[in-house]
Amino acid sequence: QTVKYTFGLEELEQRLAGYLSVPKVIVVAGDSDELPVVKKELGRAVVQQMKNRVRSGDVIAVAGGTTLASAAEMMVPDPRWQNTIFVPARGGLGEKVEIQANTISSAMAMKAQASYRLLHVPDQLSEDTRRSLMQEPGVQEVLDLLSTASIVVHGIGEAKTMAGRRTTSASLRSRLEEESAVAESFGYYVNQDGQVVHRENTVGLQWDELRRDQTVITVAGGSSKAKAIDAYMRYRPSSILITDEGAAKAILEQN
């Protein structure tokens, strides 16, 4: 808390919450683009907010990415995780296995000493395969659980970085550029007005299934993600944004 007042982070939190119309914003000191330790602090803040909101028996949907991998690293056992179930928010999105939603949600659950389910769905599905996989009882069970999630935790990526990091075809990469995609989350790419310009074909939580009665915890930091965070947050439901000083200042400065 002392650190916050020293660096004026509370003021940043309030200004950002007002600008993005998000009920709650948490800003950690530093810029995770410059200092890797800041990403760990983002992860610590995610775990703290999850703990504040969780109730016994809750289903928690967890997406992928390096920021959420930091949150999994910071997870520790606590009575509040009793009887909770961690579920991956989406199937494969062409990422390295360490940062896929399956890996992160199961790692979180194991460290929390809670239960978890896996979503056994490969990347890059055709629409027909996606539909038939969704009928599989094992997949259906996880999708049913996902629809009851009380807490959803996810990151936001910068569109070009995400397309480059994943197995994305050259034609899709140039289409994303033509369509001015700036942000990516849950496999959806959006432009700066929050319009969806592309959706990856995978199963799992869809954006229009996010509910107002859920706690949606969004985490993304680093000044390089300023435009992406802005584009996502102003147009999609989120209860809490956890970001860093670098991103918060860049978002407010660019406007």
Ligand code: G3H
């Ligand atoms: O969809 C968003 C990305 O998974 C965020 O990934 O945390 O590694 O930047 P990142």
